[in-house]
Amino acid sequence: xxxxxxxxxxxxxxxxxxxxxxxxxxxxxxxxxxxxxxxxxxxxxxxxxxxxxxxxxxxxxxxxxxxxxxxxxxxxxxxxxxxxxxxxxxxxxxxxxxxxxxxxxxxxxxxxxxxxxxxxxxxxxxxxxxxxxxxxxxxxxxxxxxxxxxxxxxxxxxxxxxxxxxxxxxxxxxxxxxxxxxxxxxxxxxxxxxxxxxxxxxxxxxxxxxxxxxxxxxxxxxxxxxxxxxxxxxxxxxxxxxxxxxxxxxxxxxxxxxxxxxxxxxxxxxxxxxxxxxxxxxxxxxxxxxxxxxxxxxxxxxxxxxxxxxxxxxxxxxxxxxxxxxxxxxxxxxxxxxxxxxxxxxxxxxxxxxxxxxxxxxxxxxxxxxxxxxxxxxxxxxxxxxxxxxxxxxxxxxxxxxxxxxxxxxxxxxxxxxxxxxxxxxxxxxxxxxxxxxxxxxxxxxxxxxxxxxx
Numbered sequence: 001x002x003x004x005x006x007x008x009x010x011x012x013x014x015x016x017x018x019x020x021x022x023x024x025x026x027x028x029x030x031x032x033x034x035x036x037x038x039x040x041x042x043x044x045x046x047x048x049x050x051x052x053x054x055x056x057x058x059x060x061x062x063x064x065x066x067x068x069x070x071x072x073x074x075x076x077x078x079x080x081x082x083x084x085x086x087x088x089x090x091x092x093x094x095x096x097x098x099x100x101x102x103x104x105x106x107x108x109x110x111x112x113x114x115x116x117x118x119x120x121x122x123x124x125x126x127x128x129x130x131x132x133x134x135x136x137x138x139x140x141x142x143x144x145x146x147x148x149x150x151x152x153x154x155x156x157x158x159x160x161x162x163x164x165x166x167x168x169x170x171x172x173x174x175x176x177x178x179x180x181x182x183x184x185x186x187x188x189x190x191x192x193x194x195x196x197x198x199x200x201x202x203x204x205x206x207x208x209x210x211x212x213x214x215x216x217x218x219x220x221x222x223x224x225x226x227x228x229x230x231x232x233x234x235x236x237x238x239x240x241x242x243x244x245x246x247x248x249x250x251x252x253x254x255x256x257x258x259x260x261x262x263x264x265x266x267x268x269x270x271x272x273x274x275x276x277x278x279x280x281x282x283x284x285x286x287x288x289x290x291x292x293x294x295x296x297x298x299x300x301x302x303x304x305x306x307x308x309x310x311x312x313x314x315x316x317x318x319x320x321x322x323x324x325x326x327x328x329x330x331x332x333x334x335x336x337x338x339x340x341x342x343x344x345x346x347x348x349x350x351x352x353x354x355x356x357x358x359x360x361x362x363x364x365x366x367x368x369x370x371x372x373x374x375x376x377x378x379x380x381x382x383x384x385x386x387x388x389x390x391x392x393x394x395x396x397x398x399x400x401x402x403x404x405x406x407x408x409x410x411x412x413x414x415x416x417x418x419x420x421x422x423x424x425x426x427x428x429x430x431x432x433x434x435x436x437x438x439x440x441x442x443x444x445x446x447x448x449x450x451x452x453x454x455x
Contacts, residue, residue, distance in 0.1 A: 160188045164195050170272035203276045215245035225411035230347040251281035257312040313342045329356035351380035358391045390427040399429045403436035
């Protein structure tokens with residue numbers, strides 16, 4: 001019977017249930033102990049056998065001397081003795097192995113061995129792996145702390161540079177942040193204070209600067225128009241992303257209906273230059289004074305004075321434009337009339353109201369609205385005249401009127417108010433219009449006017 005198989009069965013017989021499979025390190029430990037015991041037992045048996053063999057050989061030699069005829073029998077007896085001795089030695093090994101397994105391979109012994117193995121391995125792992133790793137982590141931690149400090153410094157420097165760049169571009173939020181930093185005690189406070197002073201001086205120069213921007217319309221093809229503008233056109237520009245020119249125009253024209261709109265811009269704009277121009281406009285219109293980045297004094301003044309200023313009817317104007325673009329003239333007309341009730345100089349609203357009245361068949365209302373144009377030679381008055389001529393049947397005269405308007409004010413065509421796609425001009429003679437529009441202004445002025453009714 002194989003000795004290793006025997007030991008395996010003995011281990012399984014004496015090991016507790018559920019613990020048949022031992023950890024690899026404990027198995028190796030047991031194998032080493034058993035192999036050492038077996039090797040020692042075998043070596044002992046070899047010595048015993050060798051000794052017995054020497055004794056037998058000596059006896060055989062003596063027998064040969066005395067009686068050579070017993071040689072064969074002696075050899076057989078020696079062989080039998082060797083076999084018996086071997087068998088006897090194996091039995092001892094078997095008994096010793098069973099005793100060893102019973103004494104040393106029980107659960108308490110396994111637990112003891114496991115603790116020894118785990119302790120030894122843990123000690124080695126701690127000394128060889130964890131201690132160096134701890135030192136490495138501590139070293140890296142120091143490096144990381146230094147890198148973080150350096151990164152913080154770099155970030156702070158980048159932040160101050162960014163704020164300065166934005167402040168010099170007159171960004172309100174950046175300027176306010178620099179003002180806050182200038183009140184601190186770190187190394188960037190003095191830099192922030194210097195930049196605040198620089199921007200403040202730049203803004204104060206606007207108090208006497210006469211080269212301020214003026215309102216402008218820009219068509220899709222790059223064509224520009226610099227006025228004059230009607231009040232409703234100024235309202236449209238005040239609602240654009242860059243209303244600075246319109247703000248200046250409102251100030252110079254003393255249009256107090258736009259004061260509520262200026263107060264709104266004072267709180268919502270992000271450009272310090274625009275805010276400065278708004279503050280100057282409000283000062284020019286109302287004498288109120290405040291810093292463009294701080295509206296506390298403006299708010300206090302507005303709380304007491306708001307009821308004294310009527311608001312330009314922007315909501316009615318926007319509703320009218322939307323309805324007009326959707327050819328809903330019955331809704332657009334009262335919206336434009338509401339604008340005119342507050343601001344009779346809103347000439348664009350007057351012209352669009354006339355167009356609505358004409359298409360709704362309200363000829364008398366259209367003529368009444370037209371009669372109240374303060375400037376009959378203005379763009380929108382001429383536009384309305386062309387519309388009314390076409391409605392009366394004077395097709396050629398109305399066509400010439402519109403062509404003359406576009407030659408004088410090309411922006412009217414580019415803005416979409418003199419195009420064939422516009423529903424306003426369904427009765428116009430477009431071939432004649434295109435010939436007239438492409439002619440020179442001098443040719444148009446000398447061409448004889450022959451009003452003619454088309455059949």
